[in-house]
Structure formats: structure tokens, C-alpha cells
Amino acid sequence: MSSIAIFPCRYTPAENIAKELANRVTLKMYTDENLISDTAAAFSISEDKLRTAMFGRTSVFNKFTLEREKLINMLKQTLHQRLNSTDQYLFEGFLTSLIPSRVNHVLKVLVVDAQSDRISYALANGVSEKQAQKSRKEFDKMAYGWTDFLFNKEAYESSLYDLVIPVAQKTEEELVEAIIKCFHTTSVLHTNESQQAVSDMLVEGKIEHILLEKGHKIGIVVVEGDAVLTVEEDVFNFGKLEEELSQLARQVEGVGKVTVKQSPSAKKSIYRRQKFELPSKVLFVDDEKEFVQTVSERLISRDVGTYGVYDGEAALEVVNEDQPDVMVLDLKMPGLHGVEVLRQTKELAPEVEVIILTGHGTMDDMQQCMELGAFAYMNKPVDIEELSATIKAASEKAAAAVGKKGTPKNG
Secondary structure (H helix, E strand, C coil): CCEEEEECCCCCCHHHHHHHHHHHCCCEEEEHHHHHHHHHHHHCCCHHHHHHHHHCCCCCCHHHHCHHHHHHHHHHHHHHHHHCCCCCEEEECHHHHHCCCCCCCEEEEEEECCHHHHHHHHHHCCCCHHHHHHHHHHHHHHHHHHHHHHHCCCCCCHHHCCEEEECCCCCHHHHHHHHHHHHCCHHHCCCHHHHHHHHHHHHHHHHHHHHHHCCCCCEEEEECCEEEEEEEEECCCHHHHHHHHHHHHCCCCCCCCEEEEEEEEEEEEECCCCCCCCCCCEEEECCCHHHHHHHHHHHHCCCCCEEEECCHHHHHHHHHHHCCCEEEECCCCCCCCHHHHHHHHHHHCCCCEEEEEECCCCHHHHHHHHHCCCCEEEECCCCHHHHHHHHHHHHHHHHHHHHHHCCCCCC
16 A cells, blocks of 8 residues: 655654654554564574664675665665555664665655754754754764665755755645645555555565575566576676575576676676675784785685784774674784773673784783683794684684673674
């Protein structure tokens, strides 16, 4: 049935308008929090993880874990089930972005205003100017981060919506009437074509879920049951990849013909399936940038997901925000000494396994590091195979610790 979706814009009357529309047109309100709750129940996943996927920044390890893509896929599958029902909804929130434009029976609306007028709206509602400026910037950054991740577009870009309504001194009643007028046009009717689009989206979501679980990030479009999978990067053995992707897609009920193709504008980088059975959240900390880059590249070529930083302060920031599984840590660096980084890491996140890799350590350093909980103590120069094996062993220990205690914060 026909529905309305409103993308939020802080310090505009968008939220009031959504509630009034729900009452006037008799629509069921369905918000981001409703979607998060339903998805958590359907997939037995943490609500906090889903909130981070929707409202938070992307982890520095995400290209190796595909964690955000997996969580957003769960949100999409849950939302698309709602779209497949006979109920009429007033969707309100970031979830608006998860409804493709081909679903014609949902009117996607953006109520927006100039920054100065948004601040005036906040002031009129009892918010101080300082707080209003800060809150608006934080919200817009969050909204832009969301749509940039999904579409590489800014949140308030008109092409993302069916109807963009500038407030421009209009009353809430005038804005509501304008949306209702558009909603009652023939372009927002529930048609066979629009229902087919929802059915195709449900199949797309299931295919994407299977591919992501196997480490494949691929463009997917399903039209009347036929699936087209598009690879955006160069491929060494396209025939082998084509066969693997086709077999995975055909596991989904309702899939007809499967076509795998390479994008005409494929990136020059080589396509790699992420191997989740190998370490994918390794933080490399060393002030020698060239060394970090060289070793990181060699580890990544062995399917070890590695992110490098060049001082202790940056390392602790990553630990706090993205919690790696394993840290490879130098000792003698400008600023915080490696021993202090180790100590603070174990206080912040005891589950992180720390491998000391140094060219200037002493026996006293080694003893102190091991007493503080280091997993291993290694000397430069290091054999890359030995380092890889040590990282894998540390990652397995970290995974076992998480399994015993439950998923840690930012895990």
C-alpha cells in the first residue's frame, strides 16, 4: 500500500509534520528505532551495533570486515519486509535512504531549510544558539556520513528524494497540505510494477546477505527475479569468480537467471574476497612510516586486514573507537612510549592481544611487556611469515576471549 517516508533535518518542523501526516492520512508511524528493534530481534544482533551502523562513523577496519555492509543489509531486509506488507506507513528517519526510488508507492520527502532559519527555529524552541549550532553540525555530519556511505552523495541532495520542500517561512499546515497533495497523485499509487520492485528487493537482500557472509562486496540488481551481479574492480580469474558468485546467488529462492559482469568503469585495484577466517582487525603501530606501509601491504597480500598509525596517541584512539583484535606495537616512538601504550590498551580493552615488534628493546623491556600482558615479543628485522603466524595465533586467542565474555564494545 502507499506510504510516505520523511528524511530528518534537525531544527525544521519535519518531525511534527511526520506525526501530523500519520494522523491525517491514517498511516502507521515507523521510525529508525522501530527498525533497529525489529532487526535486532529478527537477526539476533545487538541494537547498539545496528545504531552504530546507521548513525556512527565507519570503522577503519571495515574494508576488511564488511561489518557495516552486513548490518545495513539486515536493516534493509527488515524494512523491505514492512514494504511487502499490506499496511500503510509513515516512515520517519534515516531509514528513508534504504527505500529505492523504484518503489513508486512510497513518497520520499525531505523537509529542509536554510541554516540560519534552522537556528532560528531552534531558538524559538528554547535551545541556546551555541547548543543549536553545535547540534546542527553534529547532526548534519551524521546524516552526510550515512548517505555518503550508501550513495557517495550529500544527505540533502535533491536526487535522493521524490519531493523536496523548503520550509521558507511556510506554516506546518501549509507544508502538510503540500505533501498530502503530492501523496494523492497517481505517481504514488501501489501498482503491480511497484510491488514487483519490492519482491525483487527482498531477493536482492537475501543474495547480498549470502555474498557478504562469504566476503564478497558486489553490486546486485534483481529485475523480475533475474539477478545481475556487477564487479567494480579488475579480476585475475573472472571465470572462477563468475562461477562462485552464480552458485551463491542461486541458493536464494526465487532467483531466475544470474548474470555476472564487470563494470565498464572498473577500478584499477584488484578484486579480493575478504577471508573472515583470517585476522581482519590488526592495528600496526610504528613511527617508521615506510616500514608500516611496507609490512602492512605484505600482510594485506596474505589476507590479514591491517591498519597503520604512527604514534601511541593515534593507536589509543583507534583502540577506543574501533577496538582491533590484535596490535603490533613498536616500543621507542615519539610521544607515548610503547610500554605505556601497552599498559593503557590493556586498561581500555583487555581483549586486544598486543605483539611487541621492536629493534631497540632490552631484556628489561621484554620482561615488563610480558608482565603487562603482551602476547609476544619480537625483534626487527622480522620474517613476514613468522609475523603472520604470530598475528594469526594472537587473533585466535582474542576471538576465544570474546567468545567467553560476549561481544565487547565496538566489536
